[in-house]
Amino acid sequence: MIYFDNSATTKPYKDVLDSFNQVSKQFYGNPSSIHRFGIDAGTLLRKAQQQASAILSVDQSEIIFTSGGTEGNNTAIKGIALAHQSHGKHIITTQIEHPSVIEACESLETLGFKVTYLPVNHDGIVEIDDVKAALTKETILISVMHVNNELGTVQPIKAIGQLVKDIPTTYFHVDDVQGFGKIPLQLADSGIDLWTISGHKFHGLKGTGLLYIKKGTNLFPLFHGGHQQMNYRSGTENLAGIVSLVKAMRLITEKEETDHAHLYKLNKQLRDELELITSVKINTVENQAPHILNISIPGYKPEVVIHALGERDIFISTKSACSSKKPDESAILKAAGFPHNRTTSALRISLSYQNTKEEIELFSRSLKKVIQQLSKVMG
Numbered sequence: 001m002i003y004f005d006n007s008a009t010t011k012p013y014k015d016v017l018d019s020f021n022q023v024s025k026q027f028y029g030n031p032s033s034i035h036r037f038g039i040d041a042g043t044l045l046r047k048a049q050q051q052a053s054a055i056l057s058v059d060q061s062e063i064i065f066t067s068g069g070t071e072g073n074n075t076a077i078k079g080i081a082l083a084h085q086s087h088g089k090h091i092i093t094t095q096i097e098h099p100s101v102i103e104a105c106e107s108l109e110t111l112g113f114k115v116t117y118l119p120v121n122h123d124g125i126v127e128i129d130d131v132k133a134a135l136t137k138e139t140i141l142i143s144v145m146h147v148n149n150e151l152g153t154v155q156p157i158k159a160i161g162q163l164v165k166d167i168p169t170t171y172f173h174v175d176d177v178q179g180f181g182k183i184p185l186q187l188a189d190s191g192i193d194l195w196t197i198s199g200h201k202f203h204g205l206k207g208t209g210l211l212y213i214k215k216g217t218n219l220f221p222l223f224h225g226g227h228q229q230m231n232y233r234s235g236t237e238n239l240a241g242i243v244s245l246v247k248a249m250r251l252i253t254e255k256e257e258t259d260h261a262h263l264y265k266l267n268k269q270l271r272d273e274l275e276l277i278t279s280v281k282i283n284t285v286e287n288q289a290p291h292i293l294n295i296s297i298p299g300y301k302p303e304v305v306i307h308a309l310g311e312r313d314i315f316i317s318t319k320s321a322c323s324s325k326k327p328d329e330s331a332i333l334k335a336a337g338f339p340h341n342r343t344t345s346a347l348r349i350s351l352s353y354q355n356t357k358e359e360i361e362l363f364s365r366s367l368k369k370v371i372q373q374l375s376k377v378m379g
Helices: 012-025 037-054 067-083 097-107 128-134 155-165 239-258 258-276 302-310 329-337 357-378
Strands: 063-066 090-094 112-117 139-145 172-176 194-198 209-213 292-298 347-348
Touching: 012 128, 012 239, 037 155, 063 067, 067 097, 067 128, 067 139, 067 172, 067 194, 067 209, 090 097, 090 172, 097 112, 097 139, 112 128, 112 194, 128 139, 128 155, 139 155, 155 172, 239 258, 258 357, 302 347, 302 357
Parallel strands: 090 112, 090 139, 139 172, 172 194
Antiparallel strands: 063 209, 194 209, 292 347
């Protein structure tokens, strides 16, 4: 089996599963309870917070644990909008964000907020001058992803952070669900006020995630009730999930340090081999995130190619898992200006540190055979 759909989800590390099981069995107390089991659970929760903050080089009070990327993005965007609407009701984002950002913004439009959806250039990257031009005195939030989930393009987060760093009424949120563990990003003193990650994108478990909230940032919480996590997110903490998330964070950051070159080599090999297949068009420009490569095979339905590869035990995807059941056209490729025959035939190949050069070779040979096979049927 060859699994190249790691941007949809990843295989959990064994150590992550072991952590979840151990905590579930031994620390099942509610961290808010005052008896011994609760105190033990609370102690473990604080230890996990300390470890996460050390990994990210931020303060422990700047971290809350969530159920994943969708919750983190919604909490950040709606939380800032509802808490700071007295300063202005303008939000800036881009046309290529994940649905959890786009649809959160659209929901705020129904409440009277104005949202600017910035275009991207043909490489799929937002221009910093467009961000500057869109800023107004009413702008309370900019939300831009670090790594695009379909194209793998890396956005100019550092430049945007510097741009808004000294504007006290404009907050900056970064969706780093696809970038964490592959593309380094400094949080402290970066201009970033809010930052989202999701555990199952880096070999953690589904239903786990983290939201960084810079000290002093006021958010209107989505959940009310128990006052947990500094009132940012009420609800009994998923302690086993939190501990397993922090374990995955530690393991993936170690991989990023030791195996950084491995992913880039795989990416180059994949690109080189696919360029030899004449009907394949590569949509991702060079020197972007190493783990995502987007291609099109004009004239071929992506679902048909995926199922044909699936019969060979090879798994890739069309686009974001959260929009893969929507109509064929990729909104992200369309926003980047690709022609219709490319936006409707796009495929995403997403790698992990666990993939090998032998898998790339077999995948390339298999894709070539699948295209030949489908050509005969179509002909």
